[in-house]
Amino acid sequence: MITIALSKGRIYDEALPLLKAAGIIATEDPELSRKLILATNRRNVRILIVRSADVPTYVQYGAADLGIAGKDVLNEHGGRGLYQPLDLNIACCRMMVAVPAGFDYQQAVRQGARLRVATKYVQAAREHFAAKGVHVDLIKLYGSMELAPLTGLADAIVDLVATGNTLRANNLKAVEEIAPISARLIVNQAALKLKRDSIQPLLDALARAAA
Ligand code: PRT
Ligand code: MG
Numbered sequence: 707m708i709t710i711a712l713s714k715g716r717i718y719d720e721a722l723p724l725l726k727a728a729g730i731i732a733t734e735d736p737e738l739s740r741k742l743i744l745a746t747n748r749r750n751v752r753i754l755i756v757r758s759a760d761v762p763t764y765v766q767y768g769a770a771d772l773g774i775a776g777k778d779v780l781n782e783h784g785g786r787g788l789y790q791p792l793d794l795n796i797a798c799c800r801m802m803v804a805v806p807a808g809f810d811y812q813q814a815v816r817q818g819a820r821l822r823v824a825t826k827y828v829q830a831a832r833e834h835f836a837a838k839g840v841h842v843d844l845i846k847l848y849g850s851m852e853l854a855p856l857t858g859l860a861d862a863i864v865d866l867v868a869t870g871n872t873l874r875a876n877n878l879k880a881v882e883e884i885a886p887i888s889a890r891l892i893v894n895q896a897a898l899k900l901k902r903d904s905i906q907p908l909l910d911a912l913a914r915a916a917a
Contacts, residue, residue, distance in 0.1 A: 708751045708904055711770035713758035717889055720796035721774050727915035728908055750904065762788060762892060771897040771905060777887045778866060782829045789898055791909055792891040794916045799868040801830060803882040806855050811862065811881040815840055824854035825864035834864070834884045852876040 710725075712718050714736050725731070731747045736755045744753040754770050761775040762783035775783075776797055780790065803823075805811045814821060815838070824845040825831045835842045845860055852872060854860040866887060867873060867880055891912060898905055 708772065708901065708908065709754060709770045710751065711754045711756050711761045711764040711773035713761060713775075714755055715758075716797050717758060717774055717776070718755075720889070721794070724794060724796070724912055724915040728911035730908075759783075765892050765894050768894045768897060771894050771901065772908070773892045774889050775892055776889050777885070778827055778830065780890060780892065781885075782827060784829075787895055789893040789895050790890050791893060792913055792916060794889050794891055794912070796916075797887075797889040799866045799887050801827065801864065801884040801887055802867045802880040803834075803862055803864055803884065804852075804855075804867070804873050804878045804880045805862045807877050807879050809855075809861065814861070821862055822860040823862045823864060824851055824860035826851065827864050830884060831864040852878060 712721060718736060729748065730751050732744045732753055733746060734741060734744050736744060742755045744755065746752060754764060756764055758775065759779050759782070761773040762780055762785070764770040765773040766787040774794060778801060803811070818841070820841045820843065822845060823831055823835070823842045824847050826847055826849065828844050828846050831842070831844055845854070847854065851863040851865045854863055855878060856876060864884065870880065873880060891909070893905065893909070
């Protein structure tokens with residue numbers, strides 16, 4: 707059996723055509739079914755539906771052999787026990803620093819101000835500001851980061867930006883790119899060795915589909 711961990715929403719939607727090209731079709735739609743384990747057209751392949759931040763954990767411990775997770779999520783997880791063979795080029799966006807439209811970020815940085823930064827991506831934010839030599843107090847949030855500068859919780863946020871519509875709608879502006887983000891295929895290192903005969907053809911097919 708090969709078990710693939712996926713999150714519902716944009717990763718699942720954008721992974722579907724790639725999996726299909728690799729010959730894997732789920733027999734149910736996770737948006738309609740409440741099942742967390744989906745069967746596929748292939749008797750030896752099943753799909754687990756987990757929260758996006760939990761995908762690396764399932765694969766790390768071997769509860770899933772493969773998974774698809776955003777680079778943002780992998781960076782926070784740390785990637786231990788994971789083989790990352792493939793950039794799938796889906797769910798693309800950019801991790802950015804954003805501030806209120808009227809805030810002069812560059813000047814605050816030049817003046818050596820200590821910034822309060824709210825984010826779900828504490829690890830990435832810490833590395834980014836340390837490399838720039840900017841002093842920050844990081845405030846961990848689990849979502850709706852855009853609200854933090856609007857309520858006085860923080861001066862800036864680190865968040866993912868795709869179209870920029872969410873920032874604009876909340877009177878914020880992106881001031882710095884931290885990293886481009888896309889979803890990666892991840893594989894449990896032990897599973898790759900033990901089940902190489904069934905996993906390698908799947909990796910090859912996904913690589914062709916993502917190219
Ligand atoms: O939403 P939930 O709390 O269930 O979990 P999640 O946010 O982890 O899952 P999901 O499905 O929203 O995101 C899964 C993955 O998609 C992320 O880990 C990213 O790798 C990737 N991705 C790509 C994005 C975006 N684009 C994106 N735009 N994830 C989130 N966003 C959010 C962003 O945080 C912001 O709130 O969309 C908003 C900005 O979008 P624009 O288009 O308005 O700029
Ligand atoms: Mg989300």
